[in-house]
Amino acid sequence: MQSVFFHIDVNSAYLAWEALERLAAGETLDLRTIPSIIGGDEESRRGIVLSKSLPCKPYGIQTGETLMSARKKCPGLVVIPASFDVYERYSDAMIEYLHQFSDRVQQYSIDEAFVDYTHMERHFGPPLAAADKIREGIYKEFGYTVCVGVGPNKLLAKMATELRKPNFTNSLMHHELDKMWRLPIEDLFMAGRATVPKLRQLGIQTIGDLARFDVRYLVPTFKSQSHTLWEYANGIDHSKIEPHHAPAKSVGNSTTIPYDITRYDDANRVLLHLCESTGKRLRRTGMAAGVVSIGIRNSAFEYYAHQRKLTCPTDSTTELYYHASALFRDVWKNEPVRQLGVRAEKLVDANYAQLSLEEYRRPSKGMSKSIDAIRLRHGDEAVMRASFLRGVDFGDIECPVPVATRSTRYDTTESTSHSDGFVSSGKKSDFTLNRFSPFRATGGL
DNA sequence: TCTGGGGTCCTAGGACCC
């Protein structure tokens, strides 16, 4: 029995979903009918184009280019900041819809999914007809267009989706491989920025060139990657649908600062903020970090990271911050910093995480949880760290602005020099969930 | 074009142990 897979890819996902969300809220203008993009924060002036409407095409606006550059190309461009929580809702609805066609559905990213259609023909007809049914069904049900790729495996289904856009069904079966072989090598899945120049060096220009290449001559350059690349070029892929997203192996947050940070204290406050959001996500998912890492990008866009294994896993903001700050102190080269990141890695179940004696003595863990609870009820700004009260403007970082008149101070009894008091501001605001990506973005499919 | 923010996986070298 020949396997059949579908790959579903939402056309201009963020923009389409944003447009629909606004129409549903009563707006009359459909963003899809004017030159518009979903991009970063306008004020930080460092955003990029994440998604664009079809009318952007004549202006040559590309996904990934800076907002400034896009604006130059099209002065009347409408720029909308991304609302990932909204897009996740639309994404989840689509996944649920797809389940009527097969119980083997894999959410691959926020706007892509795989469906294993093997053995399902008697329910919904031949693959191409079923693929059209999905494409038209999604449009009827939700009002946006998708491309559907049909292939004998996930790789070819995904490659098929790219053949014609938007709103098409394409097939790429084994006997149709020449459709893919004609494409330039950079169109191959896993042939990225670093790999493509090396392949070209070997005289490989198209996917077909790579398919015919003697794999032995790839090994010196690409090592273990050689066989994967060669197999992909030949349409070979044995990966299975993974219907349940695997538990996250790491969580983290990073941010680009609107101006380059040059002071140690400013960097620390950004780190603290990042530790708060990371810690909150850990606690919400019941995980604890066995490794803490920080990432630094300097004004020359060079990136370096540092990590540290913890003697005992933690989900406490204060502990994350203690380590993040120490790591930063260890490696910062005293150069202007434009981006900072904090990651929690080697995640373990917090319930099984071994607690050190020190942890027992500290109130920090319980306190982090209490603060989460207060914020859940009264908003993020209901409780804030005293160190934020100076109210430095971090632009796109949601740095709480002090509004406290009557404040209550909670002191921690921690012995670390990095502890911060918390201040209750009494201000109420809606609680917004931190963006959480349940999706796998792996090296493979 | 001067570049966001979320991830995963692989490799290689050094430390350390037997």
Added chain:
DNA sequence: TCTGGGGTCCTAGGACCC
């Protein structure tokens, strides 16, 4: 002792994806 080899852990860095 001037000298082996294998295994594992830790860390840094690079590559890819959306």
